[in-house]
Amino acid sequence: MTEETTPTPAEDIAPEYAVIEIFGHRxxxxxxxxVERFGTKMLRIDIPERGKFENGFTSQxxxxxxxxxxxxxxxxxxxxxxxxxxxxxxxxxxxEDEAIDDELDxxxx
Numbered sequence: 001m002t003e004e005t006t007p008t009p010a011e012d013i014a015p016e017y018a019v020i021e022i023f024g025h026r027x028x029x030x031x032x033x034x035v036e037r038f039g040t041k042m043l044r045i046d047i048p049e050r051g052k053f054e055n056g057f058t059s060q061x062x063x064x065x066x067x068x069x070x071x072x073x074x075x076x077x078x079x080x081x082x083x084x085x086x087x088x089x090x091x092x093x094x095x096e097d098e099a100i101d102d103e104l105d106x107x108x109x
Contacts, residue, residue, distance in 0.1 A: 017077070020032065020045060024069075029073065030078055031078070042063055042064075050084055052079060
């Protein structure tokens, strides 16, 4: 009796996440997979837009010779590394600041 196996589609495989360094100069975090393109194996990395895959992603491909390092990580790390930088919040006035200013004025006089 022969048992046939069907290849598992890429969507059924659990996603792998990693931080990769390209030539030691560029650092990217995303979902990685090995794909065959142009007759050779390549690394495909999907980089989430604005830190979340729900917002879409950009795919980039690299040959093995261009990889400096691959560090496995989790989804939370990928999202944190791709989160846009938030502008600093406006400083708020606090009553404690006024009390400190009064103490400094009294000490100076």
